[in-house]
Amino acid sequence: MDGMSGVRGGSGGDGTGWSLVVPLKPLEVAKSRLAAAGTVRPALALAFVLDTVGAALACAEVEDVTVVTDDPAAGAELAGLGAFVVADSPAAGLNAALRHGEATVRARRPHAPVAALNGDLPALRPAELAEVLRAAAGACERAFLADAAGTGTTLLCTVPCLPLAPGFGGASRARHLASGAAEITLPAAPSVRQDVDTLEDLAAALALGVGPFTAVAAAALTARGA
Numbered sequence: 642m643d644g645m646s647g648v649r650g651g652s653g654g655d656g657t658g659w660s661l662v663v664p665l666k667p668l669e670v671a672k673s674r675l676a677a678a679g680t681v682r683p684a685l686a687l688a689f690v691l692d693t694v695g696a697a698l699a700c701a702e703v704e705d706v707t708v709v710t711d712d713p714a715a716g717a718e719l720a721g722l723g724a725f726v727v728a729d730s731p732a733a734g735l736n737a738a739l740r741h742g743e744a745t746v747r748a749r750r751p752h753a754p755v756a757a758l759n760g761d762l763p764a765l766r767p768a769e770l771a772e773v774l775r776a777a778a779g780a781c782e783r784a785f786l787a788d789a790a791g792t793g794t795t796l797l798c799t800v801p802c803l804p805l806a807p808g809f810g811g812a813s814r815a816r817h818l819a820s821g822a823a824e825i826t827l828p829a830a831p832s833v834r835q836d837v838d839t840l841e842d843l844a845a846a847l848a849l850g851v852g853p854f855t856a857v858a859a860a861a862l863t864a865r866g867a
């Protein structure tokens with residue numbers, strides 16, 4: 642997959658909204674901590690990102706969403722939702738993918754506020770994301786939201802004049818704090834914090850209420866007895 646595909650999405654509409662960058666591993670290797678889901682694992686990983694991107698595109702503060710992925714089939718489905726899709730290039734892991742996505746956004750929208758959002762937030766609600774982005778805009782610097790576990794990060798955002806400088810992976814909350822980013826503590830925004838790495842996380846997301854793609858994939862998981 643070369644270059645960029647997809648159409649302008651989001652409902653920001655006035656040209657001043659956030660450009661989001663969502664990373665996605667190829668589905669065959671994504672969500673390895675969901676190995677207990679067996680053959681349903683890739684479908685779950687796809688469902689999570691479709692629900693994440695669908696909710697992000699429905700957020701009033703979001704201008705557009707760029708997905709960075711080396712999975713052409715997932716990329717086509719995400720472009721169908723209205724996301725821009727770019728390949729991991731060069732493929733060098735999560736933070737390199739985010740920097741690449743940021744560069745493609747900056748080339749298209751040099752003055753845009755940019756945020757990296759994990760692709761595994763199947764309970765994401767547009768109104769909660771909007772509240773978080775409004776809180777971040779008030780910070781006037783780099784800012785991040787910790788995940789539900791309190792150790793990782795689900796969203797990192799920046800203003801037009803500062804690089805995103807992502808430090809995602811594992812215990813990234815401490816890394817982002819050490820990098821000088823401000824932690825967003827309000828709103829509580831449980832749906833923006835609830836990333837899904839394990840079956841326990843999936844149960845927590847289902848309790849919050851997941852999007853339509855994850856509801857179907859989770860039903861398939863239940864049907865197979867996991």
Ligand SMILES: Nc1nc2c(ncn2[C@@H]2O[C@H](COP(=O)(O)OP(=O)(O)OP(=O)(O)O)[C@@H](O)[C@H]2O)c(=O)[nH]1
Nearest residue numbers: 664665666671672673674709734735738759760761
């Ligand atoms: N484009 C891209 N996305 C990545 C890469 N590594 C992780 N991601 C994505 O980054 C987000 C957060 O990553 P994780 O929660 O660790 O997801 P994961 O790597 O699929 O999960 P595990 O295999 O269990 O570690 C998810 O949306 C992943 O799909 C990468 O190398 N390239």
Ligand SMILES: C=C(OP(=O)(O)O)C(=O)O
Nearest residue numbers: 793794809810811813838
């Ligand atoms: C990507 C992250 O962690 P995890 O792989 O645990 O989702 C993170 O929180 O930065």
